[in-house]
Amino acid sequence: MKAMTEKFVSYEKEGHIVKITLNRPDKLNALNKDMVDSLYTAWQEFEQDKDARVAVITGEGKAFSAGVDIMNPTPVVRSVPGIGVEVTKPIIAAVNGHCVGVGLVIAFMADIRIASEDAIFMYPEAKLGITGGMGSLLAQTIPLGIALEMLLVGDGISAQRGYEIGLANHVVPNGTVLKEAMQMAEKIANNAPLPVQALKKLARDTNIMQSTGVGMLVTSAISESADSQEGIQAFREKRKPVFIGK
Known part of the structure; x- marks a missing residue:
């Protein structure tokens, strides 16, 4: 602590x-x-x-x-x-x-x-x-x-x-x-930090998704992250995921 x-x-x-x-x-x-x-x-x-x-x-x-x-x-x-x-x-x-x-x-x-x-x-x-x-x-x-x-x-x-x-x-x-x-x-x-932060960013500025390609850049980077793969794998294995923010 x-x-x-x-x-x-x-x-x-x-x-x-x-x-x-x-x-x-x-x-x-x-x-x-x-x-x-x-x-x-x-x-x-x-x-x-x-x-x-x-x-x-x-x-x-x-x-x-x-x-x-x-x-x-x-x-x-x-x-x-x-x-x-x-x-x-x-x-x-x-x-x-x-x-x-x-x-x-x-x-x-x-x-x-x-x-x-x-x-x-x-x-x-x-x-x-x-x-x-x-x-x-x-x-x-x-x-x-x-x-x-x-x-x-x-x-x-x-x-x-x-x-x-x-x-x-x-x-x-x-x-x-x-x-x-x-x-x-x-x-x-306990959730994956990258999508948590991305969702906060996108929710606070909806124009990002509506009028620019920034939203897609943010979300595509997350989909390729290690945490994304870990989340899917943990779901398949019915265990708690271990997220590292990368």
Whole structure:
């Protein structure tokens, strides 16, 4: 097991799974400069580690993240996977308690979101008279009208409502969200990493398949990989495949 702790952010790796924890519970994991820098480092570490296949991000204590620290505001874009730093591997957000502002952005830029029953999703920038604009990308995850309601009104929604609109994949009892997220991460980590990463890439940019030949190049390379042959052979032999990411 590999563990790395920077100020307010912990990074733990066990097997092929990385767990990133926002660890400033006395401030409801509101992001300050140290947290932003540490998150950027964590995403880079995850992306560059060839043995890491899935990341789970969660918050310590009673909140996932209350957003940017209003008392000590700092640019936060570097903390967001897919916006401030490229992450081609799957990310699961285990959302506990309040998920606000940039916390919500981090959650919806993850690929899968599992929410505890007490989770609250909120993007209050319009109420505060500010915006960094990143919240607009919420419309890529949920229907446009509902996204605009959340962005323009600024009120919070419950975990159940989040599930109904497709923001949360699952809602689970309080205290179990990290366990559920890690179980899903294990299932993903057991799959072949090349098609997992390719499917994430293609799903996030459907134009790749629709208007270019990149999609075919990506998938044809996978079909010729050692993992592809191993998966087929393991199926024939009725055993668990051993994937190596090549």
